[in-house]
Amino acid sequence: MKRLLLPGVVAVLAVASIVLAQVPGPATLRTPSGDRPIAIVQVAGHPFVSAIDVVLALGGTITPESTGFRVTINEQVGAFGPDSRFAVAGEDLIEMPGTPVLIEGRPYVPWQFFQGYLTKAAGLQTSFDAVANILSVRPQQQVAVPMQFNLTQIEDISKIVITLGAPAEYTLVKDGNAYVISFRAPIQAPFTEQTYDDPNVTRVTFAGRDVRIELASAEVAGDSYRLENPFRIVLDLRKGAPGSAGPVPALPQPGMRRPAEPLGIRTIVIDPGHGGKEVGAVGPSGLMEKDVTLSVARKLAALLESRIGARVVLTRDDDSVVSHDQRTALANQYKADLFLSVHMNAAVVKDAKGSETYFLSLEASDELARKAAETENAAESRGSDDDLKLILWDLAHQEYLQESSRFAQAVQEELNRASGVQNRGVKQAPFKVLLGATMPAALVEVGFISNPEEETKLQSDGFQNMMVEALVRAVERYKNEYETRIGLIQPAQQPPPLAGGVAPQQKARSGT
Ligand SMILES: [Zn+2]
Structure with a gap:
């Protein structure tokens, strides 16, 4: 760095x-x-x-x-x-x-x-x-580092997350049909051997300081990166991953990956908040946040793809539980250039309305911002301040913070314009879902599900489409500004005019 x-x-x-x-x-x-x-x-x-x-x-x-x-x-x-x-x-x-x-x-x-x-x-x-x-x-004293091992499947990817009790040096190499992670210090193996009914991984063994991950076939290849707080090694395995043709895919060495030369906004990850038993906020007539977020996110993905030709990935496309870690890990894995987490707000005050946009900061910009973060973070309440003691991480990602703040600003302005509600703005708060994202990232609370009037609106396709339109304009605007700033496009060059400025009401799948 x-x-x-x-x-x-x-x-x-x-x-x-x-x-x-x-x-x-x-x-x-x-x-x-x-x-x-x-x-x-x-x-x-x-x-x-x-x-x-x-x-x-x-x-x-x-x-x-x-x-x-x-x-x-x-x-x-x-x-x-x-x-x-x-x-x-x-x-x-x-x-x-x-x-x-x-x-x-x-x-x-x-x-x-x-x-x-x-x-x-x-x-x-x-x-x-x-x-x-x-x-x-x-x-260094050779204290065995405690370790947890997790294998989950997200779409066609088998995601291995090894969580360590302390940061540790390691190497990762491909050895025939296996990946071997060798730690420099002794480790406390969570198990000796385990077999898996998984499309990409058959067996995992811990021996000495090594973890051996046996792959289902020679086609399976991986991508690895590291996350901090807690220290995690993530290995994403899938069949036919790019680079799998070579003898040994060049897996990154330990270290926080940074994007290579900026190439503009090409891949966008949209994160529909909550899911499964994590229903999120619930409106007075029973509308659940998790359903609105999925519906909005799907529409947004479709429109972003058709409008700006970006590759758009959803962190969930059904009613399933996805952890905060997995959401940003997915964005990192796809090397996303932009991450937007979609939520609906709730307030004790019944007539609270409008949108709010947040970007990550350890310091909440105000008491309400802190509350909002607490509410959204509650899905995984490890409850300790430790998760928020991320000052080092935070500073290491100043560059993203500034971009995130710009992106959040664009989102907020477009939503204010669309809804005509001006009283809310961009805020900073320590949202867990934005932690660990190595790209500009923001979280938007599209509307207040707790307000009976907004709850009704949020259910309607018309209102959802209007907000989705605003979000697409925000992404377009940010993309244009960013790509101009990095010299990818000429300052004079304007974004392509929007066709009539009105959403083509096309093939948007409706949510649940
Ligand atoms: Zn939420």
């Missing part, structure tokens, strides 16, 4: 140096091969160590860059800068208790930088003894 440290660093450096007119003192770096002296300084009660001392003692290199410093040990790159509490190790972010400082031109970082970076770079465990001022670096 190229993390762009912001400009303006020079000014920050100057200020930092003046404020911290502190004299570094001595400390010790303790490694299995002996002790070395390093310099240390206390900044706001936190020990900051000399990055140069530590890196050189560990046989690495450290070089200044325009915005900070680049560290390399074992060919693993890390970076930090004096403008950010977040450093980088490979593709991971490291949160530190303070921003690095420069003292007499030498960078000092909170020792936690090395804790995060060395784990990744060298499999080393780092701790700090504040009494004796000793930074200890030693090979």
Whole structure:
């Protein structure tokens, strides 16, 4: 990951140096091969160590860059800068208790930088003894990582999700008719062997640090990626997947996948909220959110396909339960360029009406936004704040946040225009269904199912079509803006005029 440290660093450096007119003192770096002296300084009660001392003692290199410093040990790159509490190790972010400082031109970082970076770079465990001022670096203790294994089928894809108790290094290779995931650390196998009645997977065995996934035939190939919080390895298997002709499909190495060169909005995943026993909100006369969302999503998919020629995938096309994780995992798997989760709102106030659009943020923009997120998240209430402690993930996806916010804005404006209700806007809230989506993503509450008047409207094809039209216009508008911004289309080029501006009422399947 190229993390762009912001400009303006020079000014920050100057200020930092003046404020911290502190004299570094001595400390010790303790490694299995002996002790070395390093310099240390206390900044706001936190020990900051000399990055140069530590890196050189560990046989690495450290070089200044325009915005900070680049560290390399074992060919693993890390970076930090004096403008950010977040450093980088490979593709991971490291949160530190303070921003690095420069003292007499030498960078000092909170020792936690090395804790995060060395784990990744060298499999080393780092701790700090504040009494004796000793930074200890030693090979990681081999604690077996607890692990869960799940195999589910989504359409023709067998989705394997391995959930780990802690992030772990691993490799994934194809070995004949099997995929083998080998972990660097010991694992707590959930079982030794299990057979499956699945079109793509026949048997899974855990042996030592390896998981062996045996495939039903040579045609089965996979695509793999990683999700955070909790740490999960996802392997999607299907017959005749692209790349299966080659001897070994190039499965991604561990690491958060990023989209390659932006190519515009080509694949869109529409997520009809809720499903199955997760009925969502229920209107006064019994209309269920899950049914309206499916109906709207199907119409939206059909119209998006015909209108803008995008490939559209629904996260569910029937009345089934799909977890939040699976929804974004599906979008990632299809390498979607846009993700829209469709919901209906509910409010205690009976006459609440209009649409609301959200994009992901850890901070709810207001109390009501927080409530909305809680309600939508309730389907899978693991209930702990841990799920929301995704600050690292959040920051790593700033680029998506900004795009998501733009997309949400387009959606909200078009829906306001269509419904004539202006009082609601774009909000931010920690919606679980938007977590883990590695593309611009938004969640729209199309209308208030709790309002008897809107409940009646939401059931009608006419109203649904009107909202679907607005959503298509929003996608078109966002797509056009985005593709102009990335230089794919010329600024002057306008989107194709809409035929009469009115929805062709075509082949829209009605919902349940
Ligand atoms: Zn909902």
